[in-house]
Amino acid sequence: MGSRVGIIGATGLVGEEMLRLLAERNFPVDELRVYASARSEGRALPFAGGEVLCEVLRDGCFDGLDLVIVDVDDPIAIEWAPVAAAAGAQVVDNSAAFRMYDDVPLVVAEVNPEDLDELPRSIAACPNCTTMVLVTALAPLHRVAGIDRLVVSTYQSVSGAGQSGIYELDAQWAERAGDLTSLRRAAAIDGVIVPGKVWSKPIAGNVIPLAGSVQESGYTSEEWKLVYETRKILHDDSIRVSATCVRVPVYVGHAMTANVSFHSAMDRARAAEILATAPGVLLVDGGDGAPTPLDGAGIDPVLVGRLRDDPSQANTLDLWVTGDNLRKGAALNAVQMAELLIARR
Known part of the structure; x- marks a missing residue:
């Protein structure tokens, strides 16, 4: 029925x-x-x-x-x-x-x-969408060892801002097509760094370290969403989260680096074993891969790569996660x- x-x-x-x-x-x-x-x-x-x-x-x-x-x-x-x-x-x-x-x-x-x-x-x-991609990858690890602290930097595509974000990137690329000099010397040339309709700085050939509106303590709405939503989904308000969200000139696909500390024993080998069979996750080249947003565009899984032990402290991992923000992200x-x-x- x-x-x-x-x-x-x-x-x-x-x-x-x-x-x-x-x-x-x-x-x-x-x-x-x-x-x-x-x-x-x-x-x-x-x-x-x-x-x-x-x-x-x-x-x-x-x-x-x-x-x-x-x-x-x-x-x-x-x-x-x-x-x-x-x-x-x-x-x-x-x-x-x-x-x-x-x-x-x-x-x-x-x-x-x-x-x-x-x-x-x-x-x-x-x-x-950013929380969704990240938590899909981190939840299987949290179940085993419990996340203590999470430090995240995100690289969010323009489609996260809707059709208008895609149109703005398109228009700016078209305007600067073949104009390498302007992009190489933007700060020294009048009229290159001008506000768009969506963002206050050009997004083509640039990254903007401000996604969302600025709120409490100088963190943006996107950054606070990562904090509070991660805790709610994982049912653990004790998880310490610090995030920096960046808009990048990519059409589809959010990516992020995560430094994750655990309460219990966790290393790269154990994490790779867990992620290899985690639902909704594709561990690329056993964790050694470097998946890009294009690699994840139009498909269901969240891609995980660059999986490493943090050499500065025990039970801490570094990893890279990317996924289609329009698909799995929404x-x-x-x-x-x-x-x-x-x-x-």
């Missing part, structure tokens, strides 16, 4: 990926409704060899649905996710709106699926959560 499914935000980068994944994974859909802004009303989106027409959010639009997946900005999610739940649907929310609510589980499908057993609000949340996890919810009926 199939399900009646709704997707809010179907025309965005993640929404498009979600439609593709529902078809690829043969998700049991009896009825599909897709919702977008008024300018997209009536737009036909490809799905499973056919098409589905966009609707706008309105009173009664969720009536009869079993499941609603949400991928929109927080204010829209805050307004409409509870409406969908009140209409009788279970809601999987990709926004940040409900992640830290005590009565809303924050779930990575391979890590803590059991948290879906109780849904007091009929809402379950997906983590931030759409895939939401679809996996939907599959888990259906299996619980």
